[in-house]
Structures are given as C-alpha cells and as structure tokens.
Amino acid sequence: MLAQAIKTEELLTVNHLVKHYPIRKNAFGKNAEVVKAIDDVSFTVYKGETFSIVGESGCGKSTTAMCLNRLVEPTSGEIIFNHEDVLAKSDKEMHSVYRNMQIIFQDPYSSLNPKYTVKQLVSEPLVINRAGKMAEIAERVRSLLDLVGLGSQYMNRYPHELSGGQKQRVGIARALALNPQLIICDEPVSALDVSIQAQIINLLKDLQEQLGLTYIFISHDLSIVELISDRVAVMYLGKIVEQGTRDEIFNNPYHPYTKALLSSIPIADPKLKKSRERIILQGDMPSTKNPPKGCYFHTRCPVKMNRCSQTYPKESLIFESHKVSCHLHN
Ligand code: SF4
Secondary structure, eight states: OOOOOOOOOEEEEEEEEEEEEEEEEOTTSSEEEEEEEEEEEEEEEETTOEEEEEOSTTSSHHHHHHHHTTSSOOSEEEEEETTEEGGGOOTTTHHHHHHHEEEEOSOTTTSSOTTSOHHHHHHHHHHHTTOSOHHHHHHHHHHHHHHTTOOGGGTTOOGGGSOHHHHHHHHHHHHHTTOOSEEEEESTTTTSOHHHHHHHHHHHHHHHHHHTOEEEEEESOHHHHHHHOSEEEEEETTEEEEEEEHHHHHHSOOSHHHHHHHHTSOOSOHHHHHHSOOOOOOSOOOOTTSOOSSSTTTTTOTTOOGGGGTSOOOEEEEETTEEEEOGGGO
C-alpha cells in the first residue's frame, strides 16, 4: 500500500477549546454544576485534507464543529482560521468566516425549507451575500446543480419531490455556493440508505479533488471515516483521546477506546472476521455533567491501572502526527 501523503499548509488551528453549559448556580450566583460538552480540545486542519472527528453520540464532536464558526459560542480557547482569530471577531467581521466555513447538515429532510424550490434554496446564500445580478445567480445555481450531479431540471422542484440523496445534493450545492475554503460535514450521510451513502461520499471526494476543498467530517461510522479521511481524531466524553493519520488510527491504534471502536466495524470477509477480536465495552459513557476523576475512560477501560482513576493522562507523541492520551503510553 502507498504511504499516505499528508498536507502541511495550516487552514484551521484549534487550541484548548472548551464549551461548558451551566445548569445550576449556587447561592453566590456562581456556576455550581456544568455540562462539560467540550473539555480542552486541540487540533489542526490542513488545506485540502479531510479531518474526521469520530466517537459515540454525545461525545462532543458536533458541539466542537458548531463552535468553529460560533454557531455555538465557546466558553474559552482559541480558533485560528486563515491566520485570523475567530473568537476576537465582531458580529460584522464574522461574515467573512461564515462565507468561508460552510456546513452540510446531518438531516437533509429537515435542513431544507419545504416552502422553497431547489433554485431558491441554492440561490439563498448568493442573494443574501449579494453575489451578483439575478441572471448571474441563476447561472451559478445551474452550474452548482450540475456540479453535484442533479442538473438544472431540478430547479423548480420542492424538497418533498426529492429523494434523501437528492436533498443532500441540494444541501451540498448550497454549501458550495459561496466558494468556501472549509466545509464542515456533520454526519452528512447517516440519515441516508447505505447505497446512497456511497454515492454522496464519492461526490464529496470528487468535489474535493476538483475544487481543492478542505473538510471536517463528523461521524460515528468508522467504515465511512476510513473511506474519506486523511487524518482522524477520536473523541470520548468531550476530549480527544487519540489523533493521527488515517493509517495510524486504523492500522496501529494505541488508545484502548480507539481499539474498541475499531473492533466494532463489521467485516464482510469471514476469514478476516476470525482474525479480529471484538472488544465489548462494559457500561455506558458517563455523563458529561459529572465526568469521572482521572482518565475519563477508566470506568469502561479493559486495561485500566491504579493511577488511571487518579490523574488524567497527558497527551503523548507517538510519532510526528500520532498523539494519544493514555497512561499506558506516557
Ligand atoms: Fe485505560 Fe488508563 Fe489508558 Fe485511560 S489511561 S485508557 S483507563 S489504560
């Protein structure tokens, strides 16, 4: 197998990102109880790559994505996009970030306004941003629909007249309308049938190649993440526990949680099936309202040690891009 080529020009850097939701105040008006949705998350995304964030539902991956363009306001941390500090920007200055950082949402059924035609849906961001005269916008909509494989014959249809895959193609055309540099794909295929999932993943890959796009891909489905990613971060209870290139994570995982997640990927070949031992984790993910002391994973970890319940492990560098937070590898 060819060695994976890694991009090196930084587009987005996230440092020590935190998002806490206060749920109860004490008698002095201070936050007595908080939900730690994201707890000290750091990563870098390079131009032209697909950086995936994976983990179970409720691990904080979608909240992380929503913090990047401040759809959710982070509690603290630093977000540098295109060499600019996103959290220091005023509402007016945020417009350039919105233009360059678009989102494809999980559910194509509810993310499109049912009262709008396809033409209105795709032209909306262009009209809001005054991206040309009406004739120019109509031409741009036509070319975007061609680009996503729908064609201009769908211009006057309404969302209820489209299949799930066609709706998601409209969502992708909308996200592409303003020529963004970064697209956040938040579980973009999880609501679709398996055969349609493959078509949408192939479309995203083709568009990336044609347009030089950068993706942040949020998913709980590791088989899809393996297909599309250049690099992968694994999240557990609001923290990144391991990150590295796709090959490092899928061929040589270090963190016990990553190993457990990978062991759950279905394998079609019965011979290979025997060679992979399934690791079944005991219990549920603890609440982000009250994460356990020490390593957050110790309540479910099959190889935990005494110190695991005392201190949270520091992040260790395994190899250039491969990092893991686990006492076994400190
Ligand atoms: Fe398991 Fe300990 Fe590593 Fe946490 S630090 S993953 S509990 S071995």
